[in-house]
Amino acid sequence: MYLKNFSLRNSIVRHCAILAAIILIGLALRFWQLDSKPLWLDEVLTALFTMGRRYEDVPLNTFFSLTALDRLFTFQPGANCSQIAQTVATESVHPPLFFCLLYSWMDWLRPDADHWVWALRALPAFFGVGTIAALYCLNRFAFSPAAGLMGSALMAVSPFAVYLSQEARHYTLPMLLITLALTGLVQIQHDLSSSKLRPIVWLGWSIVNVIGLYTHYFCILALIAQLVALLGWIIWRRQSISRYGWGAIAFALGGITLSYLPWIPTLLNHVSRPETDWLIPYKPDWRDRLEPLYQTLVNWVLMVIAIPVENQPISIMILGALGAIAFTLWLIWRVSIGFRHLWHDRSNRPSMVLLTGFTLCVVVQFFAIVYFLDKDITVVPRYNFVYYPSVCALLSASLVQQGSHQREQNRKTGSSIHHSAFIQPLTRTQTIVLLAGLSSSMIVIHGLAFQKSYYPDRVAQTLAFEPDKPLITVVSYRSLQEVALGLSFALELKKLYPSTTVDDRVRYGFVDRSSSYMKVWQGIPNLTQPFLPPINLWIFASPGMRTKDYAQRLKLFDPSSSKQRRRLSCDIDPDQFHRLGFPYQLFRCLPKNDRSKPSESPKE
Numbered sequence: 001m002y003l004k005n006f007s008l009r010n011s012i013v014r015h016c017a018i019l020a021a022i023i024l025i026g027l028a029l030r031f032w033q034l035d036s037k038p039l040w041l042d043e044v045l046t047a048l049f050t051m052g053r054r055y056e057d058v059p060l061n062t063f064f065s066l067t068a069l070d071r072l073f074t075f076q077p078g079a080n081c082s083q084i085a086q087t088v089a090t091e092s093v094h095p096p097l098f099f100c101l102l103y104s105w106m107d108w109l110r111p112d113a114d115h116w117v118w119a120l121r122a123l124p125a126f127f128g129v130g131t132i133a134a135l136y137c138l139n140r141f142a143f144s145p146a147a148g149l150m151g152s153a154l155m156a157v158s159p160f161a162v163y164l165s166q167e168a169r170h171y172t173l174p175m176l177l178i179t180l181a182l183t184g185l186v187q188i189q190h191d192l193s194s195s196k197l198r199p200i201v202w203l204g205w206s207i208v209n210v211i212g213l214y215t216h217y218f219c220i221l222a223l224i225a226q227l228v229a230l231l232g233w234i235i236w237r238r239q240s241i242s243r244y245g246w247g248a249i250a251f252a253l254g255g256i257t258l259s260y261l262p263w264i265p266t267l268l269n270h271v272s273r274p275e276t277d278w279l280i281p282y283k284p285d286w287r288d289r290l291e292p293l294y295q296t297l298v299n300w301v302l303m304v305i306a307i308p309v310e311n312q313p314i315s316i317m318i319l320g321a322l323g324a325i326a327f328t329l330w331l332i333w334r335v336s337i338g339f340r341h342l343w344h345d346r347s348n349r350p351s352m353v354l355l356t357g358f359t360l361c362v363v364v365q366f367f368a369i370v371y372f373l374d375k376d377i378t379v380v381p382r383y384n385f386v387y388y389p390s391v392c393a394l395l396s397a398s399l400v401q402q403g404s405h406q407r408e409q410n411r412k413t414g415s416s417i418h419h420s421a422f423i424q425p426l427t428r429t430q431t432i433v434l435l436a437g438l439s440s441s442m443i444v445i446h447g448l449a450f451q452k453s454y455y456p457d458r459v460a461q462t463l464a465f466e467p468d469k470p471l472i473t474v475v476s477y478r479s480l481q482e483v484a485l486g487l488s489f490a491l492e493l494k495k496l497y498p499s500t501t502v503d504d505r506v507r508y509g510f511v512d513r514s515s516s517y518m519k520v521w522q523g524i525p526n527l528t529q530p531f532l533p534p535i536n537l538w539i540f541a542s543p544g545m546r547t548k549d550y551a552q553r554l555k556l557f558d559p560s561s562s563k564q565r566r567r568l569s570c571d572i573d574p575d576q577f578h579r580l581g582f583p584y585q586l587f588r589c590l591p592k593n594d595r596s597k598p599s600e601s602p603k604e
Helices: 002-031 041-050 068-072 081-091 097-109 116-142 145-157 159-165 172-194 199-213 219-237 243-271 274-279 286-302 314-344 346-372 381-386 388-401 404-412 417-422 428-445 456-463 480-495 517-526
Strands: 471-477 506-512 535-540 553-557 567-580 582-589
Touching: 002 116, 002 145, 002 159, 002 428, 041 081, 041 097, 041 116, 041 480, 068 480, 081 097, 081 243, 097 116, 097 172, 116 145, 116 159, 116 172, 116 346, 116 388, 145 159, 145 388, 145 428, 159 172, 159 381, 159 428, 172 199, 172 219, 172 243, 172 346, 172 381, 172 388, 199 219, 199 243, 219 243, 219 346, 219 381, 286 346, 286 381, 314 346, 314 388, 314 428, 346 388, 381 388, 388 428, 456 480, 456 567, 456 582, 471 480, 471 517, 480 506, 506 517, 517 553, 535 553, 535 567, 553 582
Parallel strands: 471 506, 471 535
Antiparallel strands: 535 582, 553 567, 567 582
């Protein structure tokens, strides 16, 4: 008996040590090169809101030096959560809780100009680490301690989870909350089966869901899916629910609804806002109806493995795609075996039904948004955070269940059931999957997969392709989102110039195009700038704009002229038209004796 108890304690200690090692690996992956990649549009918006800034703080309709960015992205103390919530409600389309938490985080750290990007991304990274521990709890309660370890390991090395954790956005916090909510849902399922209601479980589940609703609107989809999954399990099991059980469900839903009522008017206002119109396909055709199907499949693959195929030669893209397809088919084969064994174990069926029902319900809601609201949310993988915890839980439980036959043999031969329940050696399949995830996470960390939208670093390098010439960049805008996009380019452009010369080389400006592009062309000459020709003038326009749609010649303020209305002439350079989501065109402002007639037939 003493030896048996000692073996059990030893197994538990080893189990806890493995879990701690997994969490440390996940921590290292999420904080490795955390601030090395550029901030993109959405992260710039996060920075503005959580620095205590507003739309009106951005210098608009003027040329400014890039050193002004240091002042714009300096933390402003003194704001409270209600002020942050008001800013987010009026200038964005998101709930406020994440931004309030991040503002408090930045207020605590007070980072300097060299570390504010790291500080901005650090809190989401910590939430990502918390999700590793939460996934362990979910699988331990739903399946077994061994499944808990495998689930936390998959979450730790998942390229998708690492990518989300290194974004200064509100994705890891709701993913953590959804994981906790599913853990509570499994406990509720146990309560309903045993007719022993634990108020702390129901109250905790309700509170977690309310926090989620104030963190991301997609948590509404998660709440609906939880209720549908629970109801589906009740119907499948023909589970008899006492009136106290139904009363507990009604009480929990009533509490969630009452807690969210104050924000519902803002939610309805956000639904009708144009900020999400970018999800609507441009000139939709039959292909736009098929794309969500294979985009969803690709997004599922990216949860496990990421191949560096973005901006690579076609040969590497083909080889990478074939490798990903081969790995996916092999994984489906192996997981399907484990899934069948998982189903045959009757003790696992309730949790399987619950988590599978949750996953399917979220996917159905996604497709309803795509096909009924005409907003293709499958175009970006990050929204799959809603159901990734349940996918990770089922995948890891299936991988663990592949050793079920060996465990049965161990039971028959008298091996310690406690030892097998807490510690299991990795199978070859589990090792391959974890190594694939780990290597994929390295690829993500080094910016070879899940690259930043609109590629701010690549755009900045194009803008500064002639660093010896003065550079002026004009971003036409109609919304705060386009201003944030321009700021992401400006932040990267600033890195390419020495701090001692940037003021003497670069000017940046935003010009309102709400009425027409004619107003943009007419407004540029009125903006004061200090440079003499030759000058490179870059103009950012809206998607769909082509070279021929630009004015062939623009005017620019001439600082050398004593006459108020004299302007520099800038001719379009048809060979310098670029497009990375948004098009941008170069105009060359040359001295009079160097100017040549612009091409009659500019190239695209």
